[in-house]
Amino acid sequence: MGSVTRIVLQRLALGLLTLFVVSIVIFTAVNLLPGDFAQAILGQGATEEAVNAIRRDLGLDQPPVQRYLEWLGDALQGDLGTSFAQANFANFVGSGTVSELASVTSQIAPRFANTMFLAGVTAAIAVPLSLTLGILAALYRNSVFDKLANITTLTSISSPEFFLAYILILFLAVLNPWLPSLSNIYAGMGFGERLEKTLLPALTLTLVVTAHMMRMTRAAIINLLASPYIEMARLKGLSPMRVIVRHALPNALAPIINVIALNLAYLITGVVVVEVVFVYPGIGQLFVDSVKIRDIPMVQACCLIFAAAYILLNLLADILSIVSNPRLRHPK
């Protein structure tokens, strides 16, 4: 297992390096956004003095490199900064203290938990569903079922998310009032109710991610079905189902795990549109709100979290596929 540990550590270091590069990209990109927080918050009332006062107080008049280094230093210590949005600007302008502002971490934490809940519910539906569909499609390949499953999932993955969301709202909420179209979950809500409210966005996301996972499962299994050991299994007289589940699937796991991890990462980073459509109070909506009011620390923190989630899940996928593959576990 020593080699596995080494590989894991190598990957981890690479991940950190990627994250560092991403942090530079984020910072640069956010600074390229036109307009700034002072102008956004003051709107029609943005006189030059007021804008300058806010910029000075928030340190926005410092050179970018200095601001980046300070931000990175704080982020490394777990301090993602203070949100501009909660600043009480009535008191704030001119007072010059930033201490009373709410921290980004305290604002993001509950939203991130909500997004994780949505991702969890989606994964709980999508992963078993696409594995089952994939296995069945492999089993009955080129049958009507296989083609139907392919067409359906490909159609859903090719449609924009908001379109799928509105279609689902139309059929499951407006025409047939089965599910709520507003997913306004909140702290202290019962699990059942929370689940009910989360179902529509989760179904939308399921439609988006299923095709990818299902088709990978199907392809990986079919790929193996030509192998001699599968033929051997068949010649032993095993049922087609047993051949696929017991013999083919374990060897097909690596690519499937990879694709599942990629899609899970997408469930965290790609939910922005779905959250806005369903008014789901997750990190995606917070992100959109923050961009709108140019809450720079919040935007940067959200981006960083998205990047970290992506890198981490990819890392996990790598590690799992190494662990699940003896050839990689024991390299020559």
Added chain:
Amino acid sequence: MTRISRRGLLRSGAAAGVLAATGFPLMAQAKRGGKLRMAINGANTSDSWDGRTHSDAFMINCAQGAVFDCLTEVSATGELVGELAESWEATPDAKTWTFNLRQGVTFHNGKAFGADDVIESLNMHVAEGAKSAAQPIVANIAEMKKLGDHQVQMVLKDGNADFPFLLSDYHILMYPAGQIEEAIAKGIGTGLYMNVNLDPGVRFVGKRVDSHYKDGRAGWFDELEIIAVNDTSARMSALLTGQVDVVNRIDFKTEPLLKANPKTMIFEVTGNQHYTLPMLSDVAPFDNLDVRLALKHAVDRQELVNKVLQGHGAVGNDHPIGPANQYYAKDLPQIELDLDKAKYHLKQAGMDSLNVDLHVSDAAFNGAVDTAQLFQATAKGAGININVVQEPADGYWSNVWLKQPWCASYYSGRATEDWMFSTAYEAGVPWNESHWDDPRFQELLYAGRKELDSDKRRAIYHEMQEILSTRGSTVIPMYANYVDAASTALAHGENIGNNFQLDGSRLAERWWFS
């Protein structure tokens, strides 16, 4: 008609029949009970219970509309009534005002309401470094004296006959003295509903207080849930699926759907919200009255109302006073599209044709770009070439507005004529978007401010509206209606307030489940 209430005007004027058309059961017996759920836009993660920062529908409905009270209130019929102040009187110069406060009122934390709360709550707006939109109102108070536990005297620097009206502003909420920071953090007011939970940018939950001075008059719901839904489609589907009872700002495109649904109703009022195209009156060519008049006559206002507002509005007459104002001059001759007149004025200015830039962005108001393009099309017929310059929405208010000689802007309107004029038309004020400086106008502005006699004030304000309409430097093509929608399970009084959307943002107080 001897006395015209604002509501009377609304019903007889531009929006006649609107109320009757909603089909709500009028004047049914109000009754207690139920949980009102509203989906409202304009919510932000930056929201708080600090009235000084409120600027959009969500927090105005949560604070002024539910948890907090002001000293005075604009009723559904447009009259000024007392809220936490029971009565008031002024000296003849409108300089010294004495307010008698309601007795036996308590804050949600049990503290009794009194004179100290008023003084401290007002002082919040002029505190060192405070940035409040109501600052000019409070800054005009030279001195506040506590005459008794329930009596406050305010001496103004300049007499203002509208002063009690101004105190109904949604920024000027009453907080408990000595506990203002705590009250802002926890939402402690004297309103009909106490704060159970506010999750900024997500939702607000309120609970009816057990006993309240408005009992029997308002506050019919047991519980209140206001959900922040900034996305228009999501608001519409939430109402259609019955997840909420009320939504604000409907999407005009889905209007037929809402109308076709037997469970939903649209309610619409014309208020003071208006869109403006201000020209800097001291910059060529707009310093020439004939050029301004040519432009005023080269726009088809009705077309703008029909196309930009899809009929949900009324034509404007180049002055900022709307049907929700007391002294709205509705008999003023309406400026019409008249290309011959436009050509005539152009000739008077010594020009055969005119080339001007109009700087717009939809940040100014939704449909500003369309407005400019429609203007451009009609003006061409009079030899006026309008070059529509599309500006980025970001930084529009700081880079374009007040800087470019001709641009687009909007006002939600003000409760009083004086307030509106002194916000954007008084010489020298920062938001004077047309650099308007007219001696007669200025003279009338000062005279109207100090005048307590209603008839004289009407004459003054009518003349001011006429000046702006016939000479002014702002094209005000249209008033935009407040268009909201509700479930038919709800009922309301005979009138719907038109000073703000959602029944003057007091729907949670005034409506009930039938």
